[in-house]
Amino acid sequence: NAGVTQTPKFQVLKTGQSMTLQCAQDMNHNSMYWYRQDPGMGLRLIYYSASEGTTDKGEVPNGYNVSRLNKREFSLRLESAAPSQTSVYFCASSVPQHRDPSNQPQHFGDGTRLSIL
């Protein structure tokens, strides 16, 4: 039972480098999300994909791009990394419970710890 798998688990980048964080889920969930978590800031939504083929901005999208490659995979790309993007990144997925779109508990991957020097 893999659930939500994120790769890599750790990464160190230099300012200006690019990188793609990978996320895959095997629960046949429709929706997928990318969050960042910083001390004292809680979880903040970067981008989300309500269904295959759609993506939308969240609370803090600047400096990021996403691709919903298929129903299973949702990647997050940093085109030109900045020290302010040092954070822990979580991917999550969800599916409506009892056909209620507002009733979608999210299930999280183990996170990627990203440091940008």
Add this chain to the structure above:
Amino acid sequence: QKEVEQNSGPLSVPEGAIASLNCTYSDRGSQSFFWYRQYSGKSPELIMSIYSNGDKEDGRFTAQLNKASQYVSLLIRDSQPSDSATYLCAVNLLIKAAGNKLTFGGGTRVLVKP
């Protein structure tokens, strides 16, 4: 005012006592409410969900929802050292409808002392 607000803690609780965590939210039309537990260095783990006013019990956990007062709480009975973690409140805010976006509070850190 933050959209979902929690006391950051730490909430220090003796082993065996009841830990009481509160969360308030800004949007009266919100429908779905979730509690997540996050151990240090780990990912959030769903422990409770609640959708209707009143209490919902699951083992040692009880979630309480009062939509009129716009708060949701979590009680942890017979607290154990293994309950020491940060507890995140998450709300599906109607104002941010797209049906499936959650807004998280900053979390309450709980310390259970033996």
